[in-house]
Amino acid sequence: MPSPSDPGSGVSGARLKGVAISLIGLLAGLLAWQVLGQRDPVLLATPVRSFESLAAMTRDGTLPGALADTGVLFLAGLAAAVVGGVGYGLVLSRSRRLRTSTQWLVFAVQSVPIVALAPLILAAFGFGFWAKVLVVFLSAVFPVLINTAEGARHTPVTLLEVARVHRSGEWALWRDVLLPHAMPYAMSGIRQGIAMAFVGTFIAEFFLEATGIGGLLLGASSRFDSATVLGLTVLVSVLAAMLMALGQVLERAFAPWREGSTE
């Protein structure tokens, strides 16, 4: 699902005004937080204190280290999901047999909330790096898989017929038609997968071994360090928004021919 972004319709002046309003909104929010945050030091914290705490953690290397841990876990899980999801999705699109017989399984497994599986994964596979990667993988793989399969499956009949009229072989058909057509679908699956992998990363860090940003968050919370908890929470939300934006950029970058048909 697209995040609420500007349609880019208006003139630059209107857009400038929009940005200004957004900034004012953010500032007002910060101000309100600063005022509210002074009421109870344990239950709340001010943005200034949160920022100081983040800065301190950056200086002593905890935060960069945690970011790196989280990043590695996220990337490993996402990479596995992309490889597995795109690969199997393409295979599914060409083998009707495989599709009809396994698709219901995919949908069944997809509807299992991964949070609920976390304790089982913990018990079965422990809390090591690979168990955590498994959690991230399971969180992210389904949107990639389903989108890719749908994309490849919904290749316009006309294009397949063009290939067949020109007596294309199966390999050439994949190269010229199926893969390029599935690409943007796979990319929008990957965009969703990125968001899901991020959630999965936190599930892994919260319920398996507490490392990375999730670990810091839990640690700060058990030390009653609200400033850090709030600071990290905001950081997470900024990271999430950035990842969404990145996903959208990726989605666009991989399909230059998909742009609108304006002159």
Added chain:
Amino acid sequence: MRTTQGTTADPTTDPTAAVVSPAVSSGGPSRDVTGKLVAAAAVLLVWQVAGTAWLPDYLPTPLGVLGQAIPTLTSASFLGSVWETVSAVALGLLLGCVPGIVAGLLIGRVAWLRHLSTPYISGLYAMPMLAIVPMATIWFGYNDVTRVIVVALSAFLPCAVSTADGARALPGNLADVARVLNVPRRRFVTDFVLPSALPFAVAGVHVAVGRALVGAAAVEFLANLDGLGTFILTNARSFAQDQAFVGVTVLALLGVLARAGTERLVRRVAPWQHAGRE
């Protein structure tokens, strides 16, 4: 809709897109019951063997789950847990989706509200709700209130974002139609904006249901509230994997049921959505 410029290759809207018919003659089994059975048998077999031979005691097994299904599903405490979760999710969905849809309509139609809320909505929308649970437990306590609030927030965001998209995008040249007919502002909202946003709102609810269940389970894990999540967690931790898996299955089924419900809802409230030509 196709523009006068000719076809654009937008995979999501391409009207010429259709199911690939493989070179094989079209007489193949469309339902493929045997294929499904074979796949099911294969998965269950591998699972059972892995569960018993490779990781005994740590993996739930199909037979074990089957054995636990009846006693678990009929136990009063399990049903109590299910009820706890379901009622909290239902309440949270109500408290999240209704304001979410209203907010979405406003955000979609009122430019300054949209600008004002964009940083917050896009910041929260993509954020794993898990990350706010530590803060939420401090603010709202280790009780049902936190669960309902987290569920409501999980539901609010997709509803608001999706509805806003719908409220902004009128199909075809309906905006022109409205102005040619000099439709008054109030009727523009009721006759144009609401119907065109409706399917988007329901799509938002669809997403919200999934997120709500995850949110509820996460809060239950972290705040030890009675519910399906805690049932899964405590059983998994005491290596009662089969029981835990019964819980997981029930949770997944709840999600499927709720989604099927919203899908039927769409068909009810938006019959025009199912463009089955011919």
Added chain:
Amino acid sequence: TACGGDAPSAGGTPTITMGIPGIPPVFVNLMAYVAEEKGYFTANGVKVTLRPLPTGADVGRAIQSRELDGGIVGTSGAVALRASGGSVVAVLGNENPSYLVASSDAAVKDCAALKGRTIAVDGVGAPKALSVGTMLASCGLTVKDVKLVNVGGPQSVDAMIAGQVDTAVLHPDELAAVQQSKETHEVVALAKVDPKSHYTMLVTREDELKDGGKRPAWVETVAALHKAITYINDPANADDVTAIAARMTKRSPEIAKVALGDYVKLGFWPTDIGLTRERVDKAIEDQVKAGNVPADKTPKYDQFVDATVFRDALAK
């Protein structure tokens, strides 16, 4: 709502909601369950609700957010809470830390052999995790020399049995449980390497003890707990207590029996207030040293501990 701090209901029995860390509850909090099962709370005219929460940190936050009237929190956690602005006050304590590092790997014979090992603890910044540092320090190691994994309190036992870790920080009862299914031995015990440390405390908020608060109810509660401790420490009641402990921790009576003996021998449940100034000060100091608490925000013993509740309870 998240509000347990209301004044005693007019005319009715006063109520106390008390948080107990660990799900299922940890053996060390046995006195609360004995007091409940033996009806000591009721006898003292106070209605006490025991609320198990995942960790002491959760108990601390729930107290601060006024959802609980009080509860049992690890001393280190209570110090951190107080230092970060919380208003908790200790009214009763368990002084002797029962933590020990245990391993099922025969190669891990002593503290020094822990270097480079993976040790299961309860959670980041939680009591077991904090105790590791002190235990490792006894042989010149630091936390950086090992790898801590956060499994959760009681789950460490399951993780040991499942073989996902071979080394963990455990309580004596947990060690007994692991030993039932796996050859496991004690590597280093906190009580031996650091006899002056402090373990857990029963805390409440300052405002609860002020006039108009729930001080009378707390006095009755502490009195009931004290009665329970006396009951536990009497060898004549061993079978009865064992049964209660087994129910509470959801473990077999055999394990409970062994563990109970160990704990009583350790003098774990003190007959006094259990808040020796020396030990509490050291706990505070340790927290400062560990960098968990800024020195300028350190709580002072006299603000941190309210001995009068226990005094009044004894006077009953």
Added chain:
Amino acid sequence: MSLLDRLRDSSRPSRTSTAAPASGSASVDIDGVTMRFGDRNAAEDIHVDVRPGEIVSIVGPSGCGKTTLLRAVAGLISPAEGRVRVDGETVSTTPDGVAMVFQHFGLFPWKTAEANIAYPLRLRGLPREEIASRTRELIEMVGLSGFERSYPHQLSGGMQQRTGLARALAVRPRVLLMDEPFGALDAQTAEVLRFELLRMWEEHPITMLFVTHSIDEAVLFGDRVVVLKGRPGRVHEVIDVALPRPRDRAVAMSEEFVALRERVWSLVMSQDTHRTR
């Protein structure tokens, strides 16, 4: 079929005063209009004067501003220069009695054919029975009987455009603006609808501005054909179409028709735009 005159018959005194029965047809005066988007002109200095009851066709290459001009007449956008007058009054919002038919139909996907057609009537707050009877007439008139309860996606393109037409006619317009109304239909369907619309018009002539890409269509409908050229579009030439009415298939077969068509054709083609098509 006694199409539009049945509509006229039904103009018995309506019981509400909100429904202003726009009767007859109006004049449209496009007076030196320049349309501008940002700093780019879409059409420049357009002069077209349409008499009441006249049909003026507008042809021109893609992007020359035909749609933009029509939208200006409907009051959907304002000219940067010049003005549009309907019956002498300068247009700012859509004047009462002006209706529009869109190339892609512009139907409510969530309303049945019936409800789509009834919408302008409901908007005017007519009594229920009157709406019902008028809608019935309109449905019959455009030949949609039996499809009242179908949603647009259940109708063929031709039927969708019939619905759009009926909706435009529901308010008894005095000016009908048509933006390639048959452009999205296949050739045969378009041909059928073309002559049906012409017959309706004969029975109740109203002012019409008719934008199209089809030169046949422009000549077939127009009393005059305005040929635009260039980007931004300017009026290249205005051709009088002195063909007899009613314009039926016989007229379309006449030599005069073919000659006029050729004339428009060569004008359009002289613009050297076909290379970019």
Added chain:
Amino acid sequence: MSLLDRLRDSSRPSRTSTAAPASGSASVDIDGVTMRFGDRNAAEDIHVDVRPGEIVSIVGPSGCGKTTLLRAVAGLISPAEGRVRVDGETVSTTPDGVAMVFQHFGLFPWKTAEANIAYPLRLRGLPREEIASRTRELIEMVGLSGFERSYPHQLSGGMQQRTGLARALAVRPRVLLMDEPFGALDAQTAEVLRFELLRMWEEHPITMLFVTHSIDEAVLFGDRVVVLKGRPGRVHEVIDVALPRPRDRAVAMSEEFVALRERVWSLVMSQDTHRTR
């Protein structure tokens, strides 16, 4: 423009033997063909015999099986009964020398105009330089110079169809199958392309099966017009079009043309299908 004959000129001995230079034109024999989907017929007992170099137009109501028939000729689906023969050989897969032009162009949106045109040549494994030079010729022939590097979405509809045409011609087909090639274009663009295609055909006549909704187009192109009717479609009538060639605008203005058009029109309209359009 010396269109197709430039192509012919370029048929200098090719260096690879994989590229079978299908020269001349082939006959197509649709012999009692019934097309079936599941248990529903899409077309029944169709007989059409196309001589080499002849153009046969096919018209008929929507859904009567025109596209299905064309796909059978291309060997994309097999008839349930009867057979299709190209140059006497029964079709099973697409015969060499048969090319197809699609209504919605059927271009690869991810390939530039150039790459789309070169696609059939690349499939045949021709050497790079040969592909390049042949593609250049084709681009010039259909008037796309300057747009080689544009993606389809950057081209106008007319240019997209030129690309589709060039791709079909790349293999020097002996039979060209056209499925409403101008149906998705606006009227003016279609008109321009129509006469260009006719001129190309005059210079190098090949067998053509031409499916269309436009009766003008059917008469303009066809040596014969096959009128289908009903669902499933059957051959209603075959009309000989005895118009002179080359078919240019003058022919389209002749009385004979107009009369033939009316004849086909009445045949098509007699089928009472326009109500569902």
